[in-house]
Amino acid sequence: MIFSDGVLQGSSISQLIVWGGIWFIHFKFLSQARQSINSINDHLIGSIIGLGFSVSGLLTILQALLTSLFDFNKEAVIISAGQPLTQGLITFIVGAPIWYVYWIRTSMMIKRVASWFAYVLLIGIGGGVLVAVTAASISLYSVLVWFLGDPATQSASLYFKNSPGSISAAIVGVLVIWYHRDVLSHENTNERTEIRRIYEYGIAGIGLIAAAGGVTMILVSIIESLSASAQITGGGSTNSLLAAVTLIIVGGPIWWFIWQSIQKKSETNPVEEHSSLIRRIYLFILFGVAGIISAAMLLLGAYFIFKDLFQQGIGVATVRQMRFSLGILVTAAVVSVYHWFVFRNEKDVEIRRNPVMAIERKMYFFVEIKSKPGKDSELIGAINKYVVHVRKERGCEKFDALLDPTNPGSVYLYEIWSDAPSHQTHLNSAEFATWKELSDPLIAKFTAKTLDSTEI
DSSP: OOEETTEEOHHHHHHHHHHHHHHHHHHHHHHHTTTSHHHHHHHHHHHHHHHHHHHHHHHHHHHHHHHHHTTSOGGGGOOSTTOHHHHHHHHHHHHHHHHIIIIITTGGGSOOOHHHHHIIIIIIIIHHHHHHHHHHHHHHHHHHHHHHSOOSOSOHHHHTTTHHHHHHHHHHHHHHHHHHHHHHHTTOOOOOOHHHHHHHHHHHHHHHHHHHHHHHHHHHHHHHHHTSSSOTTSHHHHHHHHHHHHHHHHHHHHHHHHHHHHHHHHHHSHHHHHTOHHHHHHHIIIIIIHHHHHHHHHHHHHHHHHHHHHTTOSSHHHHHHTHHHHHHHHHHHHHHHHHHHHHHTTTTSOOOOOOSSOOOOOEEEEEEEEEOTTOHHHHHHHHHHHHHHHTTSTTEEEEEEEEOTTSTTEEEEEEEESSHHHHHHHHHSHHHHHHHHHHGGGEEEEEEEEEOOSOO
């Protein structure tokens, strides 16, 4: 901490200067090679760190403001050392510049590789969904227990004192989702990559597990109530049922909408979707693991039956002992059977063994521009100004303007682009159209050659 009890801490400042200087030097070296795969991944790691600190700080700030708004703790908004609002502001002030430098200034300008899409889909959208759904579930459960269940206290201020935290987490999660979905929408790509499938099947799996857990809890409660004198609506049982209902309300729609979207895409292009390794793994896990769990619960139930059969005899107590194994057995069996039927219809399709995301080949160009008589200097000046701009475009790895002393009046351009989409974006840009309008009157002949690398 730079300040402690109002006293300036010299050691903390010196550490900040030293480590800040080390970071700055390494960052400058990294920025010079930002188009390489390793440097791209390094920038994305920095983006994750910055995003984490920024989200944590923003969450703490919102929690302090909501706590004060609901009058749980008026001191939460006092700007002083150790207070939540101060801690949140410091965390956000530290994280936001890191995220801005690594994401806005660099990662948003570099080549869109598999790791870039993984960051946006899995960390940005996927992480935001996980945070928002978890926080919303906690808030919903608290509300249901307060109105329908058996709350631990009758004081609303005491019972809901933690609600600002879950509400803040839900708001921040939604903001993170919204921003990264907006970033993805500007890429103008509907390609079904394996990274996108990991995101979709992962979210569907989380929703399904949550809903299945809720169904299992309801089945256990029903069996428990039928095999004992306790009523299913008794205090603790009611709260358990409300927790199960919360899981179903939250997890069920998530699984349903995502899975229906996946299945529609599967119907549109069945060969491509059914041959996906990610889809095959998803189905194997659900029908395979769920099947194993069902078999295990069946064996456990048989153990209880035979144990009681040779001891005190099979009765209501036996069923009560089996309530968890029966609940899990029924739920897991339904999940396993459903996904087995899905898998059975496509198991003969050969898995497409391609990379996670197709690696675009670099594009090389050698251009010869012959100026009109007397336009040499004007053309060279225009090209030099244009080169400075083009080198800043995303995907441009090299753009050199060269002269041949033995061939006056000619200018040569050597270009390297990371991939075809980057080069096409360059050709479609307004700046390129403006350049052509200015340069065409100066050019007598234009010859361009597309080259291939000798690397295999």
